[in-house]
Amino acid sequence: MLAEELKAIASQERDASASRTACINVCGAAGCHSLESNALKDALVEAAAVQGYSAETYAVRKVGCLGLCGAGPLVSVDPSGILYQRVKPSDAAELIGSLDGPPVERIRLDSSLPFFARQKRIVLENSGRIDPERLEDYIAADGYLALTKVLSEMTPLEVVAEIHKSGLRGRGGAGYPTGLKWGTVAKAIGSPKLVICNADEGDPGAFMDRSVLESDPHRVLEGMAIAAYATGASEGYIYVRAEYPLAVERLKTAIRLAERHGLLGNNICGSSFNFRIFIRLGAGAFVCGEETALIASIEGLRGTPRPRPPYPAESGLWRHPTLINNVETYANVAPIIRNGASWFAQIGTERSKGTKVFALAGAIANAGLIEVPMGITLRDIIFQIGGGIPEGRAFKAVQTGGPSGGCIPESFLDTPVDYETLSKLGSIMGSGGMIVMDETSSMVDVARYFMEFCMTESCGKCIPCRAGTAQMHELLGRFTNQTAGPSDLGLLESLCDMVKHTSLCGLGQSAPNPVISTLRYFRAEYEAGFAREGVS
Amino acid sequence: MRKLGNQRHALIEALHSLQQSFGYLDKPGLTYVAASLKIPLSRVYGVATFYNHFTLKPQGEHACVVCTGTACYIKGARELLKSVSAQQGIGPGETSPDGRLSVLTARCFGACGLAPVVVIDSDVVGRLTPDLLQQKLRGVTSRAR
Numbered sequence: 057m058l059a060e061e062l063k064a065i066a067s068q069e070r071d072a073s074a075s076r077t078a079c080i081n082v083c084g085a086a087g088c089h090s091l092e093s094n095a096l097k098d099a100l101v102e103a104a105a106v107q108g109y110s111a112e113t114y115a116v117r118k119v120g121c122l123g124l125c126g127a128g129p130l131v132s133v134d135p136s137g138i139l140y141q142r143v144k145p146s147d148a149a150e151l152i153g154s155l156d157g158p159p160v161e162r163i164r165l166d167s168s169l170p171f172f173a174r175q176k177r178i179v180l181e182n183s184g185r186i187d188p189e190r191l192e193d194y195i196a197a198d199g200y201l202a203l204t205k206v207l208s209e210m211t212p213l214e215v216v217a218e219i220h221k222s223g224l225r226g227r228g229g230a231g232y233p234t235g236l237k238w239g240t241v242a243k244a245i246g247s248p249k250l251v252i253c254n255a256d257e258g259d260p261g262a263f264m265d266r267s268v269l270e271s272d273p274h275r276v277l278e279g280m281a282i283a284a285y286a287t288g289a290s291e292g293y294i295y296v297r298a299e300y301p302l303a304v305e306r307l308k309t310a311i312r313l314a315e316r317h318g319l320l321g322n323n324i325c326g327s328s329f330n331f332r333i334f335i336r337l338g339a340g341a342f343v344c345g346e347e348t349a350l351i352a353s354i355e356g357l358r359g360t361p362r363p364r365p366p367y368p369a370e371s372g373l374w375r376h377p378t379l380i381n382n383v384e385t386y387a388n389v390a391p392i393i394r395n396g397a398s399w400f401a402q403i404g405t406e407r408s409k410g411t412k413v414f415a416l417a418g419a420i421a422n423a424g425l426i427e428v429p430m431g432i433t434l435r436d437i438i439f440q441i442g443g444g445i446p447e448g449r450a451f452k453a454v455q456t457g458g459p460s461g462g463c464i465p466e467s468f469l470d471t472p473v474d475y476e477t478l479s480k481l482g483s484i485m486g487s488g489g490m491i492v493m494d495e496t497s498s499m500v501d502v503a504r505y506f507m508e509f510c511m512t513e514s515c516g517k518c519i520p521c522r523a524g525t526a527q528m529h530e531l532l533g534r535f536t537n538q539t540a541g542p543s544d545l546g547l548l549e550s551l552c553d554m555v556k557h558t559s560l561c562g563l564g565q566s567a568p569n570p571v572i573s574t575l576r577y578f579r580a581e582y583e584a585g586f587a588r589e590g591v592s
Numbered sequence: 593m594r595k596l597g598n599q600r601h602a603l604i605e606a607l608h609s610l611q612q613s614f615g616y617l618d619k620p621g622l623t624y625v626a627a628s629l630k631i632p633l634s635r636v637y638g639v640a641t642f643y644n645h646f647t648l649k650p651q652g653e654h655a656c657v658v659c660t661g662t663a664c665y666i667k668g669a670r671e672l673l674k675s676v677s678a679q680q681g682i683g684p685g686e687t688s689p690d691g692r693l694s695v696l697t698a699r700c701f702g703a704c705g706l707a708p709v710v711v712i713d714s715d716v717v718g719r720l721t722p723d724l725l726q727q728k729l730r731g732v733t734s735r736a737r
Contacts, residue, residue: 086701086702087703087705087706087718089716090703090715090716090717090718091718124705125703125704125705126706257702258700259700260661260662260665260699260700261661261662261663261704262702262704263702263703263704298608298645299645299698299700299701336605337604339607339608339644339645339646340645340698341642341643341644353604354601355601356601356602356604357603357635357639358638358639358642359642417662417663417704417705417707418662418666418667418704418707419666419667423663423704424705425705455662458662489662491662491663502666505662505665506662509699
């Protein structure tokens with residue numbers, strides 16, 4: 057497909073939507089999907105037909121995630137922008153009947169809430185606005201414009217330089233500068249080169265990648281294609297969790313549509329650039345989020361990591377130079393190319409640019425998916441956007457980064473969120489899971505929960521991680537059973553230090569983080585776990 | 593397997609298809625995969641046991657998968673699991689003696705907004721309490737699949 061054809065489709069789509077009086081968008085992402093949003097959509101279509109609205113003037117569409125998953129199923133109405141929450145199929149007739157009059161206040165969700173107003177959407181800009189199963193919708197939202205731009209106007213080196221200038225850093229957690237990574241792969245000797253998208257979102261409590269893949273899959277494909285052009289790769293793999301069947305289905309549809317329209321495959325957009333994308337299913341192993349373990353898994357082996365160097369950029373999948381980025385990183389690429397690196401670089405803080413998507417969950421009023429500019433404070437996220445703690449309970453801690461991250465107490469809530477400050481607090485940015493805990497949660501118990509997770513997910517290749525996590529889990533159990541002795545605390549601390557510094561891969565190196573951070577901020581809770589007189 | 597060109601790196605994909613067709617991985621199936629992909633059976637077994645998704649035991653008619661991700665854990669997944677185990681008399685990873693129900697656990701379905709979440713057969717059910725879950729399960733197990 058050529059740039060002119062893209063423009064033609066885009067304007068055709070825009071005309072069609074301009075000629076409609078209203079469009080009713082039903083959220084079809086996993087959260088609302090499980091609340092039977094499909095039945096709701098059917099009921100809305102039926103109600104519209106019964107009340108005599110034609111499909112040309114009033115369309116009912118299934119769209120991607122609308123964000124506030126805790127209040128699903130969600131429905132939005134364009135162009136008025138009215139949002140409805142917890143809509144049942146029985147509400148359909150009333151909702152359709154209100155299209156020409158005042159909205160149904162009973163189920164209305166105020167869209168001026170801080171939850172919506174304080175967000176800045178780049179990665180999620182199309183989420184909830186387009187039908188993820190229609191290529192035309194994505195094109196109408198300036199989709200694939202960035203790909204045609206790089207193919208016709210930029211050299212691969214210029215693309216790498218642009219990404220570097222934008223200051224984009226890896227959104228998988230570690231925050232390695234994306235431009236540097238791309239540059240290394242572009243310079244690496246060997247062919248073919250490969251591009252991998254890490255969609256193995258193993259962190260329990262995180263669902264950003266799932267949402268992006270379900271709501272806007274073409275954005276990820278476009279980002280991968282641009283990365284492939286910049287690095288000289290010809291094949292791409294998306295490694296996605298088998299637990300996300302809806303995301304896999306939508307990715308398959310998206311790849312098929314893109315190939316049919318010449319946006320993937322051979323001679324993309326009439327250029328000499330060829331790029332194909334394949335899907336590989338994960339099989340439930342947290343360690344496969346680590347890049348060398350992920351590569352082993354794509355090769356059909358047990359997902360165990362190997363020592364680096366050599367880094368995958370030099371010798372990765374089948375020993376070819378391989379670029380690995382996370383879903384959210386690729387999702388940032390197209391807007392950067394479209395709007396320019398300096399536009400992106402002005403968002404965020406000095407060293408962390410752009411926005412970050414967080415999955416807010418746990419003891420919080422507005423559970424759901426949010427995208428905020430870097431540098432926003434944790435307090436703003438939790439109390440303004442998140443709406444605070446429900447049931448009148450008090451805030452205790454927020455856990456970021458999943459099993460590799462740490463718990464942050466109330467006293468540090470005013471620190472701005474970026475890669476550096478979070479790691480200074482003993483946590484990590486991580487992939488974006490953010491679990492809020494109220495006063496009823498025991499921090500030792502939480503630490504033990506994460507340690508159990510790391511223990512069962514340890515691949516068993518290196519001893520510090522395999523044996524260390526089991527020992528720490530056992531020790532933490534003594535604290536939760538109140539059978540610990542004073543020497544156990546010292547033992548726990550030295551084990552943390554040992555596992556952190558001697559493990560082979562990121563899983564082991566970061567496994568002690570939940571313990572270290574809770575020891576730092578909630579030491580009294582550990583001390584309460586010492587055996588009392590007469591109890592042993 | 594043919595779709596993936598009988599290539600060695602297609603092992604995980606092949607195991608996925610096998611499990612989808614038969615519900616679990618049995619020895620004849622693993623031997624067949626090993627032979628057609630020209631991989632030692634020991635390595636096939638190694639891969640099949642490494643990943644949580646694969647199971648070597650036959651599963652019950654219905655499956656009740658309790659999410660034990662962080663958000664669900666905070667919101668009471670433990671109580672859900674306890675109550676199911678008590679009701680059915682089986683622990684996580686086990687199948688009831690009459691073969692009607694398997695109780696399993698999983699790490700996060702990415703539906704944390706609805707925590708705590710349980711997947712019954714392939715339906716995600718959110719915002720559960722132990723009582724509600726028992727009620728749902730009674731409904732599921734009493735009807736034939």
